[in-house]
Amino acid sequence: MEKINILIVDDRPENIIALEALLQRNDINLISTTNPNEALRISWEMDIAIALVDVQMPEMDGFELVEILKSNPRTKDILIIFVTAISKETKYAVKGLNTGAVDYLYKPLDPFVTSAKVDSFIQFIRNQREIKQKNKELEAYQKELIKAKEQAEQGKRIKENFLANMSHEIRTPINGIIGIAHLLERTPLNEEQKEMINLLEISSSSLLGVINDILDLSKIEAGKFKINRTETDIASMCSGVINLLRIRAKEKKLNLTTELDPELPKHILADSLRLNQILMNLIGNAIKFTTAGSVTLKVEIVNSKGNNIRIKFSVVDTGIGIASENIEKIFETFEQADEQTTVKFGGTGLGLSIVKNLAKLKGGLLEVFSDENKGSTFCFTNWYEVVRESTPDLKSVKEELTPLPNVKVLVAEDNPINKFLIVKILKDWMxxxxxxxxxxxxxxxxxxxHYDIVLMDTFMPVMNGLDAIKLIRDGYAPGKENIPIITFSAAVMDNDKKTAIDAGATDVMSKPFELEVLHQKITKYTTY
Known part of the structure; x- marks a missing residue:
């Protein structure tokens, strides 16, 4: 234990000896002097915690000494106890306390009172110093936390920038591949060429799916993933998922079926995109790890409460199954059941991780039951509100892409494939x-x-699209500050789209884009 320094100041040595004898103990250092000036020097040079000061001394009395100590930042926190033989009148006590003393001891000293008072002040000093030490530690810890927070935020920004750039750099060429494949599909082709185009589309869509999975995980981790519930035709959605995956099942000669509860309502309020994503991942996973037999999607109502129903989606397969010790592992990012699984079946190990995160975000329950070498059942259960009166789907009929011969467009795009693709599309629309x-x-x-609209890529050399938009809005081309500008971006993070709108973009389109959507937007912004 650290010793406490106590200073005794008295002009009479016999009084000092008496106090030292009374206070002597192992946890304190007693320092004494008969000279007030010497007392000042000691106080400035040593860490004095308590000072017992005689009031009546020649040259400088105790009040003057304490005033000097209290006026100096280095000594102002010393606890002063006056020791006096003068009158106990209130005016003297008040003067001493006003000077800065914390207590009085009166001569002749009562050993019990003196010892008790000094003990209490020693304990006070220890508590005070412990608090100061804790405060220092807290301040240091707070600084470390602030530093860690800044590093985490910097890491998050670096990660988001990397993802945005990665998204752009990879999705841009994929956009070109998919677009060119669509254009080729509309040209005269023999059966062999049609098959090759079909394989090209499947491969590019598969690659795009992996990239979207990575970005979805990043958006979930960044807390920027939103659930948007809309009216959903549940039977139609399940049928769509099965139809999309039927080719893969046929290639492996698997029986892919659905079993829908006859009591299922026509429409529910659900985030159809994310529910579709969960089912696509679960069924796709089941097909991947099933070499013979069947994959079945079962949809059943397991509970109801008022206008809400609890629906259980089960994907049952007759595949390789999962060992009990590996069940938790399969939900981890970039993990599969074991190394042999990766070698034999391939894949990124992202699908089930995304399903787990999506299920958690949607407030649902994800369960898995499996017997090794017999098969697995993955279940997703959640509550949904039933839509009693369905509104007609006005978007079910595709608009015909009519020519737009009187529209003049400025296209800013540095990627040669995308440039060719956009020009070809615009030329087809006259x-x-x-x-x-x-x-x-x-x-x-x-x-x-003069142009009616600008199609601007976000990432370009020399000057990027966002800087160009800001200059246009600021009047670089007089009279054209309000021209409609649609930005193309292969980055799909929400903040990237917000950044483009904040820069002055009229609208934002993600790559790859749908022809119908581009046509619709050009028509919207050029029809006055």
Missing amino acids: INADVVENGKDAIDKLKEN
């Missing part, structure tokens, strides 16, 4: 288009010519 390869050329071209 749109007059000028093309530039960076934001600087785009704003100069806009300054020189």
Whole structure:
């Protein structure tokens, strides 16, 4: 235990000896002097915690000494106890306390009172110093927390920037591949070429799916994943999922079936995109790990309460199954049941991790039951509100992509494949288009010519799309500050889209884009 330094100041040595004899103990250091000036020096040089000061001393009395101690930042926190033989009148006590003393001891000293008072102040000092130490530790810890928080935020920003760039760099060429495949599909082809185009589309869509899985996980981790509930035709959605995966099942000669509860309502309120994603991952996974037999999607009502029903989606397969010790592992990111599974069946190990995260976000329950070498059952259960009166789906009929011969478009795109793709599409719609390869050329071209709308890629050399949009909105091309500008971005994080809108973009389209959506937006912003 650290010793406490106690200073005794008295002009009479016999009084000092008496106090020292009374206070002597192992946990304190007693320092004494008969000279007030010496007392000041000791107080400045040593860590004095308590000072017992005689009031009546020649040259400098106790009140003057304490005033000097209290006026110095280095000594102001010393606890002063006056020791006096003068009158016990209130005015003297008040003067001492006003000077800065915390207590009085009166001569002749009562050994019990003196010892008790000094003990209490020693304990007070220890508590005070412990608090100060704790405060220092808390401050240091707080600084570490602030530093850790800043590092975490910096890491998060780096990660988001990396994901945005990765998304753009990978999705941009995939957009070109899918777009070119669509264009080729509309040209005269023999059966062999049609088959190759079909394989090209399946491969590019598969690659796009893996990238979207990675981005979805990142959005979930960043807390930027939103659940949007809309009116959903549950039977139609299940049928769509099965039809999409039927080819893969047929290739493996698997029986892919659905069993729907006859009591299922026509429509429920659900995030159909995410529910579709869960079922696609679970059924796709079942097909992947089943070499013979069947995969079945069962949908049943397990509970109801008022206008809400609890629906259980079960995907049952006759596949390889999972060993009990590996069941938890399969839900971890980039993990599969074991190394042999990865070698034999491939895959990223992302699907079930995404299902687990989506199930948690949606407030549902995800369960798995499995017998090794016999098969597995994955179940997702959640509550849904029943939609009693369904509104007609106005988007079920595709709009015909009519020509737009009087529209003039400025396209800013640096990727040669995407440039070719967009120009070809616009030409098919009889749109007059000028093309530039960076934001600087785009704003100069806009300054020189009239355009009805600008299609601007977000990431370009020399000047990126967002900087170009800001300059246009700030009047770089006089009179054209309000021209509609649609940005193309292969980044799909919500904050990327918000950044584009904040920069002044009229609308944002993700790559790859649907022709119908692009046509609809051009029509919307060029029809006055």
